[in-house]
Amino acid sequence: MNIQQIQSASQRLRDNKAFELFVVTIIILSALLIGAKTYHIPPSVMSMIKWLDVAITLIFLFEIVVRFIAEPNKKRFFHNGWNVFDTLVVVISLIPVDDTEMALIGRLVRIFRVLRMISIIPELRTLLNSLLRALPQLGYVLLLMFIIFYIYAAVGATFFAHINPDLWGDISISMLTLFRVMTFEDWTDVMYETMGTYPLSWIYYLTFIFLTAFAFLNMVIGIVVNVLEDEHARERAEQEEADGTPTLEDLQQEIRELKALIQSQQRSS
Template sequence: MDPNSLQARFHRLRSNKAFELFVVGIIVFSALVIGAKTYDIPPLLSQVIVVLDWMITLFFLFEVTIRFIGEPRKRDFFKSGWNIFDTLIVVISLVPIEDSDMALIGRLIRVFRVLRMVSIIPELRMLLSSLIKALPQLGYVALLMFIIFYIYGAVGSFFFADVNDVLWGDIAISMLTLFRIMTFEDWTDVMYETMAEYPFSWMFYVSFIFLTAIAFLNMIIGIVVNVIESENRARQIEEEGEQPARSELEAQLVQLQKSVDQLLAQQATQRPPDKND
């Protein structure tokens, strides 16, 4: 068989939407199989799940092989971090370590196969890429939040340690208590407990919640949304840039076809009449 023909067939197969949906279905089924292992199931069903798990692993190996062979330039396959991730997950899943001391690692590797959903679905890849690109800006917000946590933790430890040593005993415990307050986990109980001795301590909690749960968290959401919109805009501009190029090429082909038709028509009219006529 011609290698180029095989490469073209696999390239069409890997780009086929039905094949992509089938791979997504296998990934979902793999997640269900992993979840089933966490239950106390009969030995026979456990053996069936092991067989299914190996079949899923072999299918993933087949799918990665198709994607590799279907790549026009094989070197470009490993330029994608997602392709490297998929290949490592599949290769490590093939190692028979179920009955060894590394069985726990084998189970963890199979859990990470669910992440292959991100490498298959472009929209999920875009969301994750946007989140990664937003990390530098999010880092500054997180640093500012840590400063606020540290200040409020110190203040809370100074004032409220005598009220409840379990919640405000030192700055580390105080910061954990503040995280509980930021997530609104029974924060009013903590506030009313300190208000019994410090009536105006409600200002401490209200100001902290305003800075963290309202201001900073909304700032984080705004940064992520802004990066996602920028990524969508960049992809849209790229697609719009490719579309005029294709339209121009199609127009040139149509014009060339008209020129050829006109040339053939002129040759037909200029042809000398048949002697028999």
């Protein structure tokens, strides 16, 4: 079997849905083993878990090698951030650090193996890419939310500090209290306590909730959904380009060329 045949076989194995499902199953099993290690279990079971962990690491190594061989341009394999992440996790997992000072780092790396689910499942990658692309827009929303929090916290500390210093003693504690109100964690208890002194203080809470829990939350959802739609459209365009299907831009370009050709023929005639 020559190199071309090995690469072709690796590509078929990489693109095989059954192989992908097998890798996902192994990742889930790895996550379950991590959880099992947090319990007090007999030494015999712990020994079996260690052997299973070694087997899982070897399977991950095999999967990385298959993906690397299947890549036509080997230099571009590590241009993908997820490939770099998967390779680092697998390579570090191969280092025997259980009985050394690096044991904690080794356990943390094994925990991060669960994140390989994102690199395996395209839909999860799309969701994460959309969230990362939405961060610049979300930053302005969060900044505006912080301003609202700060204003309301200053008002709360000014008027309610003498009622309950534990909740409104200063502006930082007031912001924590407002976060409790925004997440609806027994917020009515906080409101009724201040209404005993200021009967109209319910306006303070309701306006804050409408601004943060409703308005800003809907803004965040809208931004993420719009970016997710753009990400799906970009992926469809890339898929159509890879399949040779003409995209909308290609059709528009052809129409412009036809118009230019017709106009030139009309002028010449």
